[in-house]
Amino acid sequence: MLKDVAFGQYYPVESFVHKMDPRAKILYLIAYIVLIFIVKNFYGFAVCLALLALTVVFARVPIVKVLKSIRAILFIIIVTFLINLFLHREEQDVVYFSWWIFTVTRGSVTFATFMALRLITLVLGSSILTLTTTPVALTDGLESLLSPLKLVKFPVHELALIMSIALRFIPTLMEETERIISAQKARGADFESGNIFSRVKALIPILIPLIISAFRRADELGDAMEARCYTGSRVRTKYKKLKFSVNDVIALFFVAAAFAGVILLNVYAGAVI
Amino acid sequence: MDVIAKELTYHYNKGAKFAVLALDNVSISIAEGEFFGVIGHTGSGKSTFIQHLNALIPVESGSLVIGGYDLSIRDKKTKKSLPEVRKKVGMVFQYPEYQLFAETVYDDVAFGVKNFNKSADKSIIDQKVRKAIEIVGLDYDAVKDESPFSLSGGQKRRVAIAGVIAVEPEILVLDEPCAGLDPQGKTALWKLLHEIHSTTAKTVIIVSHDMNDVAEQCTKAAMFDGGKMVAVGTPKELFSDAELIERAGLEVPVTCYLTNKLKGLCEIDSDFKADDFARKTAEKIRNQ
Ligand SMILES: Nc1ncnc2c1ncn2[C@@H]1O[C@H](COP(=O)(O)OP(=O)(O)OP(=O)(O)O)[C@@H](O)[C@H]1O
Ligand SMILES: [Mg+2]
Numbered sequence: 001m002l003k004d005v006a007f008g009q010y011y012p013v014e015s016f017v018h019k020m021d022p023r024a025k026i027l028y029l030i031a032y033i034v035l036i037f038i039v040k041n042f043y044g045f046a047v048c049l050a051l052l053a054l055t056v057v058f059a060r061v062p063i064v065k066v067l068k069s070i071r072a073i074l075f076i077i078i079v080t081f082l083i084n085l086f087l088h089r090e091e092q093d094v095v096y097f098s099w100w101i102f103t104v105t106r107g108s109v110t111f112a113t114f115m116a117l118r119l120i121t122l123v124l125g126s127s128i129l130t131l132t133t134t135p136v137a138l139t140d141g142l143e144s145l146l147s148p149l150k151l152v153k154f155p156v157h158e159l160a161l162i163m164s165i166a167l168r169f170i171p172t173l174m175e176e177t178e179r180i181i182s183a184q185k186a187r188g189a190d191f192e193s194g195n196i197f198s199r200v201k202a203l204i205p206i207l208i209p210l211i212i213s214a215f216r217r218a219d220e221l222g223d224a225m226e227a228r229c230y231t232g233s234r235v236r237t238k239y240k241k242l243k244f245s246v247n248d249v250i251a252l253f254f255v256a257a258a259f260a261g262v263i264l265l266n267v268y269a270g271a272v273i
Numbered sequence: 274m275d276v277i278a279k280e281l282t283y284h285y286n287k288g289a290k291f292a293v294l295a296l297d298n299v300s301i302s303i304a305e306g307e308f309f310g311v312i313g314h315t316g317s318g319k320s321t322f323i324q325h326l327n328a329l330i331p332v333e334s335g336s337l338v339i340g341g342y343d344l345s346i347r348d349k350k351t352k353k354s355l356p357e358v359r360k361k362v363g364m365v366f367q368y369p370e371y372q373l374f375a376e377t378v379y380d381d382v383a384f385g386v387k388n389f390n391k392s393a394d395k396s397i398i399d400q401k402v403r404k405a406i407e408i409v410g411l412d413y414d415a416v417k418d419e420s421p422f423s424l425s426g427g428q429k430r431r432v433a434i435a436g437v438i439a440v441e442p443e444i445l446v447l448d449e450p451c452a453g454l455d456p457q458g459k460t461a462l463w464k465l466l467h468e469i470h471s472t473t474a475k476t477v478i479i480v481s482h483d484m485n486d487v488a489e490q491c492t493k494a495a496m497f498d499g500g501k502m503v504a505v506g507t508p509k510e511l512f513s514d515a516e517l518i519e520r521a522g523l524e525v526p527v528t529c530y531l532t533n534k535l536k537g538l539c540e541i542d543s544d545f546k547a548d549d550f551a552r553k554t555a556e557k558i559r560n561q
Binding site: 179180182183184185186187188189190204205206208209212213 | 324327329356359360363364366369371372373374375384385388389422436437440
């Protein structure tokens with residue numbers, strides 16, 4: 001089913017991480033991403049992975065679910081790995097293998113592995129955020145974090161609204177797509193054979209009804225919002241107020257410790273990259 | 274072509290945590306020539322059942338034979354014959370007007386015809402499209418170059434139905450074709466369906482929520498409840514058991530309700546069609 005693709009991957013259990021404030025989770029994720037970009041050696045990576053593993057344990061999310069997120073970018077990981085492996089050059093290097101423009105050296109093996117690890121840990125970390133935070137909480141958190149931008153007249157609330165509407169309608173549109181595909185299949189549409197051009201052309205009977213129905217829905221939603229006196233951000237209050245809790249403070253200690261560890265290791269354990 | 278389903282069972286999201294049993298051991302046979310109603314409470318599995326009929330949903334377990342095609346066998350040959358099955362079993366989805374896409378009414382109606390008759394001449398396609406548009410009661414020369422999106426809701430639905438009947442299916446399946454139509458539109462649509470039934474499509478299978486319509490129009494009907502087929506028969510047989518109907522969360526037709534109300538006063542043995550009921554009641558009253 002189309003509906004099953006990545007979205008709505010929120011994994012509903014009660015856990016330490018689920019209970020954290022979405023703002024804290026977003027900030028810690030950013031910190032974590034910074035961390036995996038300043039790491040200079042494999043010891044530092046071990047620290048990042050330990051932080052990651054700890055989070056997974058405290059999130060009570062099955063490890064398979066977390067690992068699944070790699071599948072989406074597996075291709076990119078493999079391609080970057082191969083490109084780095086064969087084309088990365090360093091001065092004064094041990095050459096393992098060389099043919100035409102391709103060379104594999106000790107430096108390139110390390111570099112390629114390092115980059116692949118970065119990508120993988122990046123995706124794993126982000127997937128924990130989406131697995132433990134509902135889309136609504138996520139947009140709420142973003143809205144709150146971006147709210148200083150209101151000072152420069154940036155439409156933060158509207159942006160958050162657009163995001164949450166988009167997220168809300170993804171499953172609906174998926175369902176709609178499936179229905180339209182069925183209907184056109186019933187009229188003999190063939191999406192599976194022919195060359196690339198005829199396949200692209202075969203998508204027209206799906207895309208046009210889909211776009212039209214998206215516009216229709218947008219119209220209806222706009223009317224419904226207006227009918228309920230929606231006027232934008234100025235006077236709106238929130239039903240669920242975001243609040244930092246003790247969990248966020250505890251988590252902060254771990255993130256800070258990881259940071260300290262990585263920086264110390266960067267300084268004392270030498271750099272491989 | 275007869276439709277014979279035996280112990281048909283289907284789960285949505287099979288194997289996942291949220292698996293839904295949508296069809297539960299459904300055995301049903303629909304003979305050629307029938308104007309067959311499919312009724313049931315919302316979520317009872319009607320749409321799931323009819324989508325099996327042109328192989329949009331693969332048979333999970335049980336068997337389904339339509340004419341000479343056994344859809345429960347999954348091999349290359351069956352896969353190859355899918356276009357044939359879909360050509361012979363026309364399917365009109367709920368709110369079919371949302372599936373229009375082409376620039377002109379002509380192109381939209383011709384879409385199916387062209388897909389199913391890859392090597393057909395333009396003149397033959399023209400002829401089929403014209404015939405279909407005329408059957409659904411639109412003026413071919415007036416609408417053929419219009420954009421389907423500029424038509425009214427009722428006209429759009431007619432165009433969408435024309436797109437299916439232009440293929441001249443032997444079995445025409447419709448999922449709640451009357452949803453959202455005004456009373457006149459509904460009457461016109463039923464008339465149109467009977468016309469199609471007597472000309473191009475030998476069998477019509479129709480999902481309906483309106484028991485009055487089913488009593489009035491169908492030769493036979495099957496009732497679904499929670500994925501099971503709980504009853505099948507002529508409207509007269511079905512609606513005679515008012516308790517069964519209500520247990521499935523449905524309302525009996527008005528004529529049936531009146532018959533039950535009048536019990537004791539005068540016994541009316543009609544087939545629950547309004548005309549028949551009125552005539553027989555009048556007769557009874559005159560005699561008493
Ligand atoms: N794509 C889907 N994915 C998961 N479950 C589904 C899907 N489609 C239908 N179902 C479930 O299967 C069951 C039968 O659905 P179905 O659409 O066949 O009912 P129906 O009788 O046509 O209802 P209605 O009268 O509302 O159209 C319902 O419980 C429904 O929730
Ligand atoms: Mg349905």
